[in-house]
Amino acid sequence: MAEKRLAAFDIGGTSIKMAFLTTEGDIIRKWSIPTDRSDSGARIVGDIARSFYAELAADGLTTVDVLAAGVGAPGPADPIDGTISGAVNIGWQNGYPLKKLLEEAIELPVFIENDANCAALGEMWRGAGSGAGDVVCVTLGTGVGGGVVSKGMIITGVNGAAGEIGHITVEPENGFLCNCGKHGCLETVASATGIVNLYKQEGKEAPDARTVFEHAAAGDEAAKRVIDRCAFYLGLAIGNIANIVNPAKIVIGGGVSEAGEALLLPLEAYVKQFTFPRAMDVLSLEKAQLGNDAGVIGAAYLAKVMTV
Numbered sequence: 073m074a075e076k077r078l079a080a081f082d083i084g085g086t087s088i089k090m091a092f093l094t095t096e097g098d099i100i101r102k103w104s105i106p107t108d109r110s111d112s113g114a115r116i117v118g119d120i121a122r123s124f125y126a127e128l129a130a131d132g133l134t135t136v137d138v139l140a141a142g143v144g145a146p147g148p149a150d151p152i153d154g155t156i157s158g159a160v161n162i163g164w165q166n167g168y169p170l171k172k173l174l175e176e177a178i179e180l181p182v183f184i185e186n187d188a189n190c191a192a193l194g195e196m197w198r199g200a201g202s203g204a205g206d207v208v209c210v211t212l213g214t215g216v217g218g219g220v221v222s223k224g225m226i227i228t229g230v231n232g233a234a235g236e237i238g239h240i241t242v243e244p245e246n247g248f249l250c251n252c253g254k255h256g257c258l259e260t261v262a263s264a265t266g267i268v269n270l271y272k273q274e275g276k277e278a279p280d281a282r283t284v285f286e287h288a289a290a291g292d293e294a295a296k297r298v299i300d301r302c303a304f305y306l307g308l309a310i311g312n313i314a315n316i317v318n319p320a321k322i323v324i325g326g327g328v329s330e331a332g333e334a335l336l337l338p339l340e341a342y343v344k345q346f347t348f349p350r351a352m353d354v355l356s357l358e359k360a361q362l363g364n365d366a367g368v369i370g371a372a373y374l375a376k377v378m379t380v
């Protein structure tokens with residue numbers, strides 16, 4: 073009998089990325105389906121199951137050939153019962169029983185983590201983490217996502233809220249208001265919108281973060297100060313995380329990281345400034361490598377380690 077494969081679903085606001093992988097984390101096949109947000113997201117589980125069975129049948133296989141399924145969910149997952157909270161963008165009520173419903177629908181064990189944690193597991197396993205079991209991922213996009221992997225396992229905390237790096241307070245006084253309700257979160261100054269916020273504070277306007285980086289490259293002093301501040305806040309947060317978990321690698325991904333050395337060089341200096349020297353000895357800063365595949369690869373890893 074052929075070796076069993078893993079199934080992985082990465083549920084996003086507009087599409088659901090789906091894949092079959094080997095137990096070594098190689099993608100056998102991947103595809104995606106649209107996310108149907110109508111009826112409070114009630115059709116999503118059925119859509120996933122139908123597509124899963126159809127693609128499995130296309131390969132001449134049945135569920136017997138699948139070890140388990142891993143899922144990246146668009147909100148914190150309860151580590152005990154697999155319910156999802158904070159996925160209001162796709163219509164699910166807090167406490168949505170995703171694990172139970174999916175296990176009934178595809179008749180396989182299902183393991184769930186939030187999407188940022190899955191991306192961190194993916195990068196740890198097959199991406200920039202190159203198998204190092206102690207990796208912290210920071211994704212700089214419209215928000216700031218994060219995941220902390222320690223000894224190969226994601227740190228979930230009591231109710232799945234661990235590793236919310238974007239909500240580390242980096243500006244304790246007069247910080248911008250964050251979507252989470254706090255002020256001064258990392259996300260308010262280091263995301264794409266955060267960079268625009270900082271530029272506005274300099275009395276300047278830019279449509280997006282990319283433009284701020286372009287202005288900085290062209291010599292705009294205000295834009296240069298903004299990028300330095302962004303690097304400072306990120307370095308402060310990363311240094312403090314490194315002191316707690318002592319990782320081998322910090323992996324930086326997301327659209328903002330495309331700015332490359334303009335951000336990563338000053339960031340490296342601030343990380344060094346704020347990290348305990350012994351932790352710094354073993355730490356390196358890496359760019360994420362897996363792009364959009366990080367979520368399904370991490371979800372597959374989760375399914376693998378939770379099953380064996």
Ligand SMILES: [Zn+2]
Pocket residue numbers: 238239250251252253254257259
């Ligand atoms: Zn926040």
